[in-house]
Amino acid sequence: MSATLSLAAVLAESARKYPQKIAVVDGQQRVTYETLWREALTCAAGLRDRGVRPGDRVAVQIPNVVDFPRVYFGALALGAVVVPVHLLLTADEVAYTLRDSDARVLVCHPSQAATGQAAAALAGVDVVAPADLLGAEPLATYASRAPEDAAVVLYTSGTTGEPKGAVLTHLNLVMNTIVNVFDANDARSSDVVLGCLPLFHTFGQTVGMNGTFRLGATLVMLARFTGEAALDVMVRENVTVFHGVPTMYVALLAAAEQRAQLSHTAGQHAQLSHTAGQHAQLPQLRLCISGGAALPLAVLEKFNAAFGTSIFEGYGLSETSPTATTNQPHFGTRAGTVGHAIWGVEVEIARPEIEERIELLPAGALGEIVIRGHNVFAGYLNRPDDTAQAIVDGWFRSGDLGTKDADGFITIVDRKKDLVIRGGFNVYPREVEEAVARHPAVMQVAVIGVPDPVHGEEICAVVVRDPGVPLSEDELVEWSKERLGRHKYPRRVHFVEALPLGPSHKVLKRELRRSFS
Numbered sequence: 001m002s003a004t005l006s007l008a009a010v011l012a013e014s015a016r017k018y019p020q021k022i023a024v025v026d027g028q029q030r031v032t033y034e035t036l037w038r039e040a041l042t043c044a045a046g047l048r049d050r051g052v053r054p055g056d057r058v059a060v061q062i063p064n065v066v067d068f069p070r071v072y073f074g075a076l077a078l079g080a081v082v083v084p085v086h087l088l089l090t091a092d093e094v095a096y097t098l099r100d101s102d103a104r105v106l107v108c109h110p111s112q113a114a115t116g117q118a119a120a121a122l123a124g125v126d127v128v129a130p131a132d133l134l135g136a137e138p139l140a141t142y143a144s145r146a147p148e149d150a151a152v153v154l155y156t157s158g159t160t161g162e163p164k165g166a167v168l169t170h171l172n173l174v175m176n177t178i179v180n181v182f183d184a185n186d187a188r189s190s191d192v193v194l195g196c197l198p199l200f201h202t203f204g205q206t207v208g209m210n211g212t213f214r215l216g217a218t219l220v221m222l223a224r225f226t227g228e229a230a231l232d233v234m235v236r237e238n239v240t241v242f243h244g245v246p247t248m249y250v251a252l253l254a255a256a257e258q259r260a261q262l263s264h265t266a267g268q269h270a271q272l273s274h275t276a277g278q279h280a281q282l283p284q285l286r287l288c289i290s291g292g293a294a295l296p297l298a299v300l301e302k303f304n305a306a307f308g309t310s311i312f313e314g315y316g317l318s319e320t321s322p323t324a325t326t327n328q329p330h331f332g333t334r335a336g337t338v339g340h341a342i343w344g345v346e347v348e349i350a351r352p353e354i355e356e357r358i359e360l361l362p363a364g365a366l367g368e369i370v371i372r373g374h375n376v377f378a379g380y381l382n383r384p385d386d387t388a389q390a391i392v393d394g395w396f397r398s399g400d401l402g403t404k405d406a407d408g409f410i411t412i413v414d415r416k417k418d419l420v421i422r423g424g425f426n427v428y429p430r431e432v433e434e435a436v437a438r439h440p441a442v443m444q445v446a447v448i449g450v451p452d453p454v455h456g457e458e459i460c461a462v463v464v465r466d467p468g469v470p471l472s473e474d475e476l477v478e479w480s481k482e483r484l485g486r487h488k489y490p491r492r493v494h495f496v497e498a499l500p501l502g503p504s505h506k507v508l509k510r511e512l513r514r515s516f517s
Helices: 009-017 033-049 067-078 091-101 110-123 170-184 202-215 227-236 246-265 277-281 297-307 384-390 429-436 473-481 509-516
Strands: 022-026 029-032 057-061 081-084 103-108 126-128 150-155 165-169 192-195 218-221 241-244 287-290 311-316 323-326 345-350 367-373 395-404 410-415 420-422 425-427 442-452 456-465 492-495
Touching: 009 033, 009 067, 009 170, 009 202, 022 033, 029 033, 033 067, 057 067, 057 091, 057 110, 067 081, 067 202, 091 103, 091 110, 091 150, 091 165, 103 110, 110 126, 150 170, 165 170, 170 202, 170 323, 192 202, 192 227, 202 218, 202 241, 227 246, 241 246, 246 277, 246 287, 246 297, 246 442, 287 297, 297 311, 323 345, 345 395, 384 395, 410 429, 420 442, 420 456, 425 429, 429 442, 429 456, 429 473, 442 509, 456 473, 456 509, 473 492
Parallel strands: 022 218, 057 081, 057 103, 081 150, 103 126, 192 218, 192 241, 241 287, 287 311, 456 492
Antiparallel strands: 022 029, 150 165, 311 323, 345 367, 367 395, 395 410, 420 425, 442 456
């Protein structure tokens, strides 16, 4: 008999080990592991009664509320494949996901009903609310699956064409969950984790939800992230672990600074970093993890000072389950890097211009980051040509440029497609962003290349200013000129109220290029 493995075991085993422990806090709801697993098995039976069979795909359009893990683990328990749906998509875009994945049913939360029902009608797919799955008699246990069977299909953002479904197996996701909490991070079963990263996204789903459940820790849901709302819920629920993307850390810093100013105005004279008054206002975070995009060093330093903690930056993609590297306690941390490859995974640097084979480069050389190991996905759903381009000689080509030093630390330089070529010189936006972000009036910055008749492309910085600190475009250009090479500093600066963010809170540079080119 062949081996079996199911991602559903992540919740099933913690329900067996910690039945009365709180698994999820969702507003006033507190759901134990035993209850959550029973409800997942009930959802599994409800899906079965609607004709879903093992191997069928179940689309899930649910925000960060307790219904998400109920339905997610319910579909897995039945042996079905979960297709998480981005919540900011239009009905046409959701319909594309439903058709492309050949979804059998869409489980749609009432808050998403307008878009979900329209999409399901366009795609000819049945739609059901999570509550409608809870009436059946629960399954006795979860279905057995082969380790190589698909567990989740995650759709890429489609920045370079139509979104593609990345097929992740039970082995991919079980291994990434286990390695994240037992090898890569100092995670503990006593942790209280803020679940503010979208659960339809790989970071929030694997590192946040699944990692928390594997440990038997507690996940505190936050359906709509703002810095102020996150601080409130983290203080109220005694959250100790925060996972976020850089824009979230920026928002937390801004909210914390605002609280400090209000306290000072009220006569409490609380300093942001060093007073006891801070403890009533800011959460006592033990562990912070950043991923999804490059974290500016200036943000890391300010956050560590303000919150009295350390951010561990990591790196991964939907296609790598997601974690490939992270700064790890065992290897030590190095600010500005994404740390070492996780256990059982190899991360190297390959010559980027050679597409038909992998030619590895020596330590310190700049090239394309390539990855192989238990975390690499099974391929793109029904797209063998795209899969063959992405996986070459057993390595996954990330599309990211970076270096690996002699100590094994990986540094991300930029996306290959974000590279700006100004007058024949390569300019990496991340390097420019790191410099500009250090200006005291700059809250956020994104650097793009815009067409230029003389240089081909020109460097353009799109900046969110601190409203309390005056700054002009010319002043920022002059300031940058002193800190960057002549071909690197931004000649153009645009001030904006906010940077455009995607569903996973990453800055959408394609939108900026469309606006300012």
